[in-house]
Amino acid sequence: MLVKIEQIKETGLQLNEPIGLNLLGEVLGGDGSGEDTGFRATAPSTLKASLKKVSGGVLLEGQFTANVTSQCKRCLTDVELKVPVAFTLNLVPKSLVRGDDYLKDDESVMEKKERSQGEVGGSFELEDADQEVFDGKVINLDPIVREQLLLALPMGTVCREDCKGLCPQCGINRNEAKCTCETKPVDPRMAPLKNIKLS
């Protein structure tokens, strides 16, 4: 997904770009290459994006929904999820990023941050948007989609809030059946407390 800067007219550019299963699969992993996020894409998606030229760059607003499955961390059943991804980025041409010191040492980044926080006024959209650098001619949306999807993935999926999980002793799914493992295994960290007599 490449957008040439000339394609963005005065009125901006609206896009509805398909996001293929292969791209989603690549991001989520599990195909042996790269990191496995534990999520699997179940359907292609569509990126709705709006690009606007602003002073010093391009303002990109984008959103899509990723249909994925992931294992419940307690009972290990597959859970279907719709992960909403929405982002606003300020794309800045490389030529406008002053010097190499921009990312070189933490100190200058900190100073920059403090300074920009102190500034009042200006475009609130730009102040709020995360910054991405591009070559000034072509915007590649693929890496942006990748990064934003990874950022949007939830931590620790559960099939439902009160999922009872698997019995640690017999492995039965306690949402579906009861087992006869009555004795709760004692948490080893709590074991010493068991012998304290309250008299």
Ligand SMILES: [Zn+2]
């Ligand atoms: Zn569960």
Ligand SMILES: [Zn+2]
């Ligand atoms: Zn059991």
